[in-house]
Amino acid sequence: MVCKLFFLPSAFRRVPPPRLGLANRAPPPAPDWLHAGVALKQKVVWITGASSGIGEELAYQLAAVGARLVLSARRENELHRVRRKCLELSSLEEKDILVLPLDLLDRATHGEKTEAVLQHFGKIDVLVNNGGRSQRSLFIDTDIDVFSSLMDLNYLGTISVTQHVLRHMILHGDGIIATVSSIVGVVGVPLSTGYTASKHALQGFFKSLRAELTEYPNITISTICPGPVVSQIVQNAFTEQVDKAVSKAGDQSYKMSTEHCVRLILAGLSNRVKEMWIAQQPFLLFFYLWQYTPTLAGYITNLLGRKRVQNFKAGLDADSAYFTTPKAKTS
Numbered sequence: 584m585v586c587k588l589f590f591l592p593s594a595f596r597r598v599p600p601p602r603l604g605l606a607n608r609a610p611p612p613a614p615d616w617l618h619a620g621v622a623l624k625q626k627v628v629w630i631t632g633a634s635s636g637i638g639e640e641l642a643y644q645l646a647a648v649g650a651r652l653v654l655s656a657r658r659e660n661e662l663h664r665v666r667r668k669c670l671e672l673s674s675l676e677e678k679d680i681l682v683l684p685l686d687l688l689d690r691a692t693h694g695e696k697t698e699a700v701l702q703h704f705g706k707i708d709v710l711v712n713n714g715g716r717s718q719r720s721l722f723i724d725t726d727i728d729v730f731s732s733l734m735d736l737n738y739l740g741t742i743s744v745t746q747h748v749l750r751h752m753i754l755h756g757d758g759i760i761a762t763v764s765s766i767v768g769v770v771g772v773p774l775s776t777g778y779t780a781s782k783h784a785l786q787g788f789f790k791s792l793r794a795e796l797t798e799y800p801n802i803t804i805s806t807i808c809p810g811p812v813v814s815q816i817v818q819n820a821f822t823e824q825v826d827k828a829v830s831k832a833g834d835q836s837y838k839m840s841t842e843h844c845v846r847l848i849l850a851g852l853s854n855r856v857k858e859m860w861i862a863q864q865p866f867l868l869f870f871y872l873w874q875y876t877p878t879l880a881g882y883i884t885n886l887l888g889r890k891r892v893q894n895f896k897a898g899l900d901a902d903s904a905y906f907t908t909p910k911a912k913t914s
């Protein structure tokens with residue numbers, strides 16, 4: 584049975600409110616039940632997309648609990664920056680953190696990258712499939728190439744690395760494959776049709792893979808579905824054309840802090856939770872509505888979505904438009 588970890592409002596009342604900004608990142612003291620990350624001490628954890636946002640913060644909090652790390656993304660200099668900070672924050676030694684540049688789109692290299700990790704550490708205990716990009720554009724105005732790029736990166740890139748690592752875990756008989764999906768792996772929202780499709784693809788893929796692996800009870804397939812979290816995700820999102828950048832990332836003040844999200848992810852991973860819904864209200868409510876009352880969920884999403892589309896078309900900050908009257912034009 585798929586066990587979900589629901590982060591209920593009562594659970595949130597036990598931790599300090601999220602703080603904003605990646606710069607302000609010293610974690611507040613966490614209650615005992617969240618210190619479960621210590622179960623990952625000495626484990627070899629490979630994080631893709633470790634150069635910013637959730638992946639970067641995962642590196643810091645995993646280093647702090649003594650996990651040995653493989654840091655992957657495309658920008659090697661950024662990975663070295665993250666590695667230096669991990670060493671500062673922990674008692675890990677240089678050999679405990681491997682910087683391994685990796686492009687999720689370059690699937691031909693994923694086998695040799697996996698071999699490089701095995702050569703360095705001899706094993707992989709946890710793979711965190713975190714690298715990915717979002718989308719901010721209307722379907723009607725978006726090149727089909729953007730949809731292809733989103734699937735190549737978020738879906739095919741992820742399952743390609745997974746396949747190589749899983750072969751090793753099957754030999755070893757143990758491990759965790761954790762994939763950062765999204766709230767849009769469960770619900771549907773406007774302006775992110777291709778992104779939502781790629782995360783739904785991951786959800787379906789990993790549900791099926793989990794069912795294929797019942798002979799290996801010690802291999803855990805975990806999907807992590809965050810709501811909005813402070814990161815570079817909107818800034819890096821695809822738009823109407825593959826090479827067109829988002830003009831302005833918009834307000835992040837309504838999002839969960841990266842530190843808080845990652846602390847909850849570590850609690851889930853330590854307990855081998857198979858699906859995690861991690862969000863502040865009102866986003867958490869949306870998971871429940873889409874899961875249990877989809878007709879009502881669709882009705883509410885259409886009401887909010889209509890406003891979001893109108894704001895987007897008017898050049899306003901569509902992401903904060905759910906809650907506030909947007910003031911700033913995005914371009």
Ligand SMILES: NC(=O)c1ccc[n+]([C@@H]2O[C@H](COP(=O)([O-])OP(=O)(O)OC[C@H]3O[C@@H](n4cnc5c(N)ncnc54)[C@H](O)[C@@H]3O)[C@@H](O)[C@H]2O)c1
Pocket residue numbers: 631632633634635636637638655656657658685686687688712713714715716717736763764765766808809810811812813814815816817819
């Ligand atoms: N921030 C949110 O609100 C949110 C919500 C739900 C899910 N997510 C998911 O969380 C994950 C991390 O995103 P984030 O929010 O930290 O955003 P981010 O943009 O800060 O980080 C994304 C990471 O993916 C890496 N990446 C992008 N393309 C890559 C490629 N071709 N090869 C290798 N690495 C690549 C980036 O370099 C970066 O390290 C993503 O899968 C995203 O879909 C984010």
